[in-house]
Amino acid sequence: MKAGFIGLGAMGAPMARYLHARGLLTAVGNRTQAKADALAAELEVRAARSHDNFADCDVVALCVSLDADVLENVNALAQVLRPGSVVVDHSTVSVQTARRAAATLQAQGIGFVDAPVSGGVEGARNGKLSVMAGGEEASVDKVRPVLEAYASRISHMGATGAGQATKAVNQVLVAGINEAVCEGLALGEKLGLDPERLLPTLMAGAAGNWFLDKRGASMLRGEFAPGFKSAHMLKDLRIVQDIAREAAIRLQTLELALADYTNLVDHGHGDSDTSVLIKLKRGS
Template identity: 50%
Template sequence: MKVGVAGLGVMGRAMARNLSADGLLAGVWNRTRATADALGNELDVPVAEDATALADACDVVITCVRADADVLEVVAALAAGVSPGDVVIDTSTIGVDAAGEAAAMLEAKGATFLDAPVTGGPEGAEAGTLQIMVGGDPAVLERVRPALQAIGSDATHFGPVGSGQRAKAVNQVMVAGIVQAISESLSFAEASGLDTERLLPVLTGGAAGSRLLERRGSRILAGDFEPGFRVSLHHKDLNLCRDLLQKLDVNLPLVEMTIKHYERLLDQGYGDEDTSALFRLKRELFESGNRKSL
């Protein structure tokens, strides 16, 4: 199996390194050539001139880019280079309709598309422990499972193309709730004058414990919002969740509230900070003269 990676941001680079460690990586490509060249030199793998050339050199391509338009642009280029039987695995978080469009482009060339968004963040990508939510042909999933095992601890099939994105939407709603709860609770603790260094281990070890609290709690209290998972990306994802919810004729208050709060952070120039920057807004609630709901 010859695997290529298209899209070498924080997540894509980590995936490529893990594929290389398993002897599966056959090439990389990125729209910013310097990024691809640096990783190609590090891993001693070929750097494709474009996405079409990457598809021509590999039988499996993993894509990891930002949004619907990016995925469709990359898949269109890959479609020009795929051969019948090739597989494109998209790990981006995009809309269900965009996943369907990507699948149709590749099916016209005899190739297969799996929508396979991931959760676990940069730490999980680096450790190769991502959880992967897959939509598409289950037989194809089994055929490419060795590539997914290199980047994640598990790849779970949820149904036809688009099902992976639906599962990721559920994940992103839950993440919103966790970020909201941690931001409000730590603001409350700080304003109450508690020794937060003593409190954090108690919280992480009890019923309120979570991976986000364990990894980010002390950094939040220190005002360190280095991403992580950027506000702008979770804002984009929650708008995708809103689209799916509207098709069910439902509005979830948690989704609407978090989108609103993220828009405030975006307006204040904090879109590239970690989602835990929501603490900035929650802390304001406890400041003298500003005790009102967000």
């Protein structure tokens, strides 16, 4: 199997490296050509100059930022990939975008799997991502060797769009956890509790969670180098807002997180990690 990878950011680059380790990676591409050139040189694979350079791939994985980026890549790949090949999209986009992408590719006999991931940059670096996939079973089965390169769990959630719907649920939970952890730790600071004792105590009980474990200490030190940028969280939450509106359900946790991350982005924290939310909870 020959696989290509487009989108070599904080998540995509380590995922591509795991594909290379499995002997599957043929070509890499990125909007910033220098980034593709550097990774291609490191891994001794092809640096794509255009989508034509993916024409011999059986599977092409995408990990890009926006709905428009997904559709731009899908439209170009639809013109060059062979019938029977599959595009798997790890981006977080709307259900409608996933369905549009699938329809565009299906017209050319090309499969599509919407497969957003969870696990953060750490999960990508460790090859331990959770993949939530939507699409036809045959397409999911074809891309499984690719997904297995960097996933600890692969769940086929249903038809096209089901992966993105699952990611929407995931992001509601993530947003709520972020809110609770940042409020709790801000309270702990006000009460003068020692972080070196507080954090392991919380992690040992029912309050333990991924965000507290991976971001608790760094946020208390005032370190907000991005694992997941606040601007990307806001983008995801707006997608969830549209999905919730269509489902006719009010999500108060979502509303709070939307307001908070809009505030953070508006005040110049869009490139900071989502844990920068503690600044709001401190009142700073």
